[in-house]
Amino acid sequence: MRITGNTLTRRGFGAILAAGLLATGLTACANSDTGDNAGGTAGDDKIVLGFSQVGAESGWRTANTTSVKEAATEAGIELKFDDAQQKQENQIRAIRNFIQQKVDVIAFSPVVESGWDTVLKEAKDAQIPVILTDRAVDSADKTLYKTFLGSDFVKEGRLSAEWLIEETKSATGPVNIVELQGTTGSAPANDRKKGFAEAIAANPNLKIIASQSGDFTRAGGKAVMEQFLKANPKIDVLFAHNDDMGLGALEAITAAGKVPGKDIKIITIDAVKDGMQALADGKFNFIAECSPLLGPQLMELAKKVHAGEEVPARIETEETTFTQQTAKEALPTRKY
Amino acid sequence: MSSWRTRLPAVTGHRLFWPVVVLILLLAANAIYRPSFLAVEMKNGHLYGSLVDIVRLSAPLILVALGMTLVIATGGIDLSVGSVVAVSGAVACLHISQQPDQNSLGSVLVALAMAFGVSLLLGLWNGTLVAVIGIQPIIATLILMVAGRGLAQLITSGQIITINSDPYRMIGVGHVLTLPFAIVLALAVTLLVAVLTRRTALGMxxxxxxxxxxxSRLAGIRARRIKLLAYVVSAACAAVAGFMMTANVSSADGNAAGLWVELDAILAVVIGGTSLAGGRFYLGGTVVGALLIQTLTTSVYAMNIDPQTALLFKAMVVIAVCLVQAPAFRAKFRRRRAMTAGPAAPTGEQRKEQVAA
Known part of the structure; x- marks a missing residue:
């Protein structure tokens, strides 16, 4: 019996390995596909930019990819695009490929923060400048990359708080705030929470009475808000770390017989299409934008670093904030 | 008194005794933290309260776990249910979003039929891999777990599809006779599965x-066909759960819908007393397990437990349930108590103390 059991386990293990190999094979195929349409390095003086994207996990990311591709065409930059499908090893391989192909500039959105020193060193040795987009790396050696282009999450939290402070200037009593946090431990969740909390500390009337993680999803936001509403009879403001959680919470607020935007003011971050629609409809009150459209800025930077110009170590994406009025005006031309 | 004493071991020995005790303790903790937690009131003509939320939100998990119970009973496992949830929700919402009139009942029914059909095919695929080709269930369903989520994202083109359809919303947030429709639906499916398996020879x-x-094959049972059927039923349950989850928020998120629900479902099945080795299954236990898991999640929100420690809190409760359910662990515990208390066998009062502890 025991022997049979063992062979079975072993066979099972082999099958797992086979499945793993199969999966790797699939990703490899997908990668070579994207590599093909990039073509060979042109002999002309067009700048060649190698860009490795995290993946296509959200509407935000898709808009980000489209922006980069469109901006490259417009700026006359030859783009070699690679989709890392959420895996660091794919991304490291893509960067090594870029180095071998002797591209002029490498840009990438790191899947994770750590583990980049070796491959970035290789790029530096090959004298190819590197630009980080959207997400940072934690390398101690800051000379490994030229600049980091992305949103300032702390600032987004602060802008949200500043609008609220202005809005509740005349309030005499306490203003009860509930907070829907993003995925626990993620950089946007940590930083937005921090920025918001620091800014409202100035006004003793503003108080966060409950704060929970809604995992950046609508279902999560709704489930948490349902309990917030039952546990706290007086909620004045909802601060959600992204639009989707805010949209989920909307449903919970309506089901509880309250009017979103009036009984409970809603502040969110991101400004995706559905969120902007809710803002224009008067259900949200304020959105701090977290823009994925950093393509034009990236192309500008690529040209500068290629020409050897000095660029600041940290560049913020051009972002704005929306109120109900400005949302109505901006909505027809939104790209995502 | 004496009849109570003789009956007590039968109660405490029941495999659902400990999960139910933990469930009651959780609810009690919530009630102490906020007395109104247990209150159920009428609002706009339907029941409203945290308890209603718990049952409503556990409805999809109950469905997925019911299918999982049958698959596990045949000695298999189905890791792909979360992906089937995402695919079924995505297909239904995509079809509805393309209609000129999203509120038309006819097109919603077509959408449901399409999504249900696709899910049955996915179940058939799993069942064929396991029962006909003979691949290990954990590997066979792992394929669809990974590929299915990709498929769901392909269907939604990586976006969240938002719909505005009242008939579809009904599945997730509608009400029937003051009760949330999701609860009624889950109850109906549970009864259906219970009758089909326990009132006929099918369960045996x-x-x-x-x-x-x-x-069993030598005894004249078509074992392959039964296994195949289990995976198809599992996918069908997941499909309905997918409707509930997407209707709950009127949108299909291929990336997040049903994420990790397979693990919750397996946990619900195990808490309910069904062995992962197969051969025995308890539908009632699965339902209690699913309720326990949802109560745990809702408690974290209701008691506002810090998200950083929430996972640890959940893990500790689950470990406690599993340990206290294990006869070997209980025997060890009882022996130690018996040793400290003297050679006398534990009496009813001592047992009661253990329960309270």
């Missing part, structure tokens, strides 16, 4: 296949 046949597929 499933257990026979799970106990020893070869022996």
């Amino acid at each position: 046949i499933v257990e026979a296949v799970g106990g020893n597929a070869e022996a």
Whole structure:
């Protein structure tokens, strides 16, 4: 019996390995596909930019990819695009490929923060400048990359708080705030929470009475808000770390017989299409934008670093904030 | 008194005793933290309260776990249910979003039929891999777990599809006779599965296949067909759960819908007393397990437990349930108590103390 059991386990293990190999094979195929349409390095003086994207996990990311591709065409930059499908090893391989192909500039959105020193060193040795987009790396050696282009999450939290402070200037009593946090431990969740909390500390009337993680999803936001509403009879403001959680919470607020935007003011971050629609409809009150459209800025930077110009170590994406009025005006031309 | 004493071991020995005790303790903790937690009131003509939320939100998990119970009873496992949830929700919402009139009942029914059909095909795929080709269930369903989520994202083109359809919303947030429709639906499916498996020989046949597929085949049972059927039923349950989850928020998120629900479902099945080795299954236990898991999640929100520690809190409760359910662990615990308390066997009062502890 025991022997049979063992062979079975072993066979099972082999099958797992086979499945793993199969999966790797699939990703490899997908990668070579994207590599093909990039073509060979042109002999002309067009700048060649190698860009490795995290993946296509959200509407935000898709808009980000489209922006980069469109901006490259417009700026006359030859783009070699690679989709890392959420895996660091794919991304490291893509960067090594870029180095071998002797591209002029490498840009990438790191899947994770750590583990980049070796491959970035290789790029530096090959004298190819590197630009980080959207997400940072934690390398101690800051000379490994030229600049980091992305949103300032702390600032987004602060802008949200500043609008609220202005809005509740005349309030005499306490203003009860509930907070829907993003995925626990993620950089946007940590930083937005921090920025918001620091800014409202100035006004003793503003108080966060409950704060929970809604995992950046609508279902999560709704489930948490349902309990917030039952546990706290007086909620004045909802601060959600992204639009989707805010949209989920909307449903919970309506089901509880309250009017979103009036009984409970809603502040969110991101400004995706559905969120902007809710803002224009008067259900949200304020959105701090977290823009994925950093393509034009990236192309500008690529040209500068290629020409050897000095660029600041940290560049913020051009972002704005929306109120109900400005949302109505901006909505027809939104790209995502 | 004496009849109470003789009956007590039968109660405490029941496999659902400990999960129910933990469930009651959780609810009690919530009630102490906020007395109004247990209150159920009428609002806009339907029931409203945290308890209603718990049952409503556990409805999709109950469905997925019911299917999982049958698959596990045949000695298999279905890791792909979360992906089937995402695919079914995505297909239904995509079809509805393309209609000129999203509120038309006819097009919603077509959408449901399409999504249900696709899910049945996915179940058939799993069942064929396991029962006909003979691939290990954990590997066979792992394929669809990974590929299915990709498929769901392909269907939604990586975006969240938002719909505005009242008939579809009904599945997730509608009400029937003051009760949330999701609860009624989950109850109906549970009863249907219970009647089909326990009022006919089907349940016994499933257990026979799970106990020893070869022996049951020699006894004249079409073991392959039963296994295949289990995976199809599992996918069908996941499809309905997918409707509930997407209707709950009127949108299909291929990336997040049903994420990790397979693990919650397996946990619900195990808490309910069904062995992962197959051969025995308890539908009632699965339902209690699913309720316990949802109560745990809702408690974190209701008691506002810090998200950084929430996972640890959940893990500790689950570990406690699993340990206290294990006869070997209980025997060890009882022996230690018996040793400190003297050689006398534990009396009813001592047992009661253990319960309170």
